[in-house]
Amino acid sequence: MTELAVQVMALRKAYGKQVVLDGIELAVPAGSIFALLGPNGAGKTTLIHILTTLVAADEGVARVFGCDVASEKNAVKSAISLTGQFAAVDEMLTGEENLRMIGRLSGLSPSQSRARAAELLTGFDLTAAAGKRVKTYSGGMRRRLDLAISLVVDRPILFLDEPTTGLDTASRRALWDIILSLKQRGVTIFLTTQYLEEADQLADTAAVISGGRIVATGTPGELKSRIGTEVLELRDENDGLIRLIATDGTLQDLRQIMNDLSLSFPGNTKLSLRKPSMDDVFLALTAPELEVAAP
Amino acid sequence: MTTPYKAVQSVSFLTTNAVFIGRSIRLSLRNVEALLMAVILPVMLMLLFTYVFGGAIDTTGNYVNYVVPGIILLCAGFGSSSTAVNVAEDMTNGIIDRFRTMPITSISVITGHVVASVARNLLATGIVIGVAYLVGFRPTGSVMDWLGALGVITLFILAFTWLFAAIGLASGNPSAASGYGFALLFLPYISSAFVPTDTMPTWLRGVADNQPITPVIETIRGLLTGTPIDNSAWLAAGWCVLLLLIAIGWSIWTFRRKAARR
Numbered sequence: 155m156t157e158l159a160v161q162v163m164a165l166r167k168a169y170g171k172q173v174v175l176d177g178i179e180l181a182v183p184a185g186s187i188f189a190l191l192g193p194n195g196a197g198k199t200t201l202i203h204i205l206t207t208l209v210a211a212d213e214g215v216a217r218v219f220g221c222d223v224a225s226e227k228n229a230v231k232s233a234i235s236l237t238g239q240f241a242a243v244d245e246m247l248t249g250e251e252n253l254r255m256i257g258r259l260s261g262l263s264p265s266q267s268r269a270r271a272a273e274l275l276t277g278f279d280l281t282a283a284a285g286k287r288v289k290t291y292s293g294g295m296r297r298r299l300d301l302a303i304s305l306v307v308d309r310p311i312l313f314l315d316e317p318t319t320g321l322d323t324a325s326r327r328a329l330w331d332i333i334l335s336l337k338q339r340g341v342t343i344f345l346t347t348q349y350l351e352e353a354d355q356l357a358d359t360a361a362v363i364s365g366g367r368i369v370a371t372g373t374p375g376e377l378k379s380r381i382g383t384e385v386l387e388l389r390d391e392n393d394g395l396i397r398l399i400a401t402d403g404t405l406q407d408l409r410q411i412m413n414d415l416s417l418s419f420p421g422n423t424k425l426s427l428r429k430p431s432m433d434d435v436f437l438a439l440t441a442p443e444l445e446v447a448a449p
Numbered sequence: 450m451t452t453p454y455k456a457v458q459s460v461s462f463l464t465t466n467a468v469f470i471g472r473s474i475r476l477s478l479r480n481v482e483a484l485l486m487a488v489i490l491p492v493m494l495m496l497l498f499t500y501v502f503g504g505a506i507d508t509t510g511n512y513v514n515y516v517v518p519g520i521i522l523l524c525a526g527f528g529s530s531s532t533a534v535n536v537a538e539d540m541t542n543g544i545i546d547r548f549r550t551m552p553i554t555s556i557s558v559i560t561g562h563v564v565a566s567v568a569r570n571l572l573a574t575g576i577v578i579g580v581a582y583l584v585g586f587r588p589t590g591s592v593m594d595w596l597g598a599l600g601v602i603t604l605f606i607l608a609f610t611w612l613f614a615a616i617g618l619a620s621g622n623p624s625a626a627s628g629y630g631f632a633l634l635f636l637p638y639i640s641s642a643f644v645p646t647d648t649m650p651t652w653l654r655g656v657a658d659n660q661p662i663t664p665v666i667e668t669i670r671g672l673l674t675g676t677p678i679d680n681s682a683w684l685a686a687g688w689c690v691l692l693l694l695i696a697i698g699w700s701i702w703t704f705r706r707k708a709a710r711r
Contacts, residue, residue, distance in 0.1 A: 228552050231551055231552040234550060235550075236550045238546055242544050242546050243547075244472070244544045245542060246476050246479055247472070255468060258464065259464075259468055259551055261464075287479075303547065
């Protein structure tokens with residue numbers, strides 16, 4: 155049996171009456187890239203906070219490499235590295251000082267910390283800014299430094315909370331390359347994202363979270379196949395999406411759909427037929443008002 | 450890498466604290482404005498009380514010897530108060546999450562601030578005493594008296610720094626921390642720092658005589674200038690230790706509570 159990097163069972167968390175996680179079940183095999191997909195407020199960050207020992211769950215079990223996040227905190231902390239949604243960097247220190255500080259706190263000697271900091275500054279294209287205080291860094295530089303800090307020592311699992319939010323396309327690609335190279339080295343990656351393309355590009359397995367529940371799991375391919383082989387997209391005159399309809403793409407099926415549609419939509423409704431994307435999966439699973447008819 | 454990773458690789462408590470103390474001292478040195486204010490404000494107050502109010506308060510011209518212990522405490526209180534802001538800034542910054550997800554005693558980040566604050570304030574106290582000499586402060590204490598006074602001042606700074614650290618932890622953001630901290634800074638004015646408490650209205654005198662600042666000031670004043678100490682030394686030590694314990698307990702409790710709900 156494959157070893158599990160993350161195992162979550164019947165996990166619940168509420169803030170007052172606001173239920174954030176409502177019985178989460180997950181299993182992430184070691185050495186894989188796992189993507190947790192969901193819109194804002196779905197509970198992604200709360201789940202990451204529980205798995206990284208920052209927040210205590212109300213009920214249920216969460217284990218990281220077999221260690222319980224509530225009762226074996228230190229063992230879990232030894233196995234994880236977290237790059238949160240907001241850069242966890244020290245503003246008043248320079249980039250290099252940040253890296254060296256984390257090196258020392260991770261058990262490296264002063265000289266090892268210095269050497270590792272130099273390596274990472276080069277690797278993340280931050281050498282020029284190494285001696286500048288982080289508060290002068292741009293958003294992209296902060297993100298890069300943040301990720302570099304997470305990699306000062308090799309931990310078996312890296313949590314990335316919306317790592318590419320706010321990054322330009324080039325930086326996003328660069329980050330994807332880093333993530334894939336970490337997987338090559340055997341690091342398990344647990345990332346959250348709103349970008350469905352990201353899960354499609356990176357993840358071995360993905361889960362869709364909505365309203366505090368996992369509404370679908372599988373490989374990105376499996377998730378896509380749940381929606382059919384083709385998607386018919388309906389847009390109004392202002393190009394607003396009205397409806398997605400799954401179809402097998404045959405004339406017979408399309409004719410049937412057309413017959414149904416002509417009764418309920420105006421004549422200027424625009425149609426297009428395409429392959430389903432992760433976005434379709436996402437919409438279909440998380441936004442019931444854009445309901446997708448079964449093929 | 451894919452084998453189970455269960456080893457607890459904790460960094461030693463000593464290293465952790467050394468790193469955080471180094472960090473806080475570095476932050477203090479970089480915050481030049483705060484450092485200057487911590488020295489300049491008490492010096493200004495000393496000059497103000499010596500040359501402007503002093504003559505009216507005590508016409509014998511000996512007021513400087515009376516007021517310096519009060520100014521030292523005012524300086525210590527003011528200097529410690531920046532701990533509240535530093536701690537609140539750390540708690541609202543992302544870096545605290547980094548520390549909390551590492552296998553270290555993350556509350557050491559607070560200890561770092563406290564140690565840096567004590568170092569900073571002792572330095573400022575030294576400068577204040579130096580300036581006091583220049584404006585005519587003539588203490589009579591022996592070396593042992595000075596060591597005793599230094600001990601009381603250090604204990605006071607430690608207690609108030611922890612208190613401000615707790616305030617920084619409890620308040621939601623740096624400006625709130627600064628506001629709450631400001632309230633504490635009024636304590637020296639309602640004490641024997643600037644005028645003997647028997648010149649105050651009876652009700653106020655009750656407050657002034659029974660708050661922690663008065664015995665601390667009376668002890669320092671007694672040690673440095675030979676005024677009677679009586680039981681002030683015990684009261685001062687008792688107050689400081691009590692405040693210290695409360696503040697440390699409050700800090701740890703708040704730190705943990707904030708970790709659990711966010």
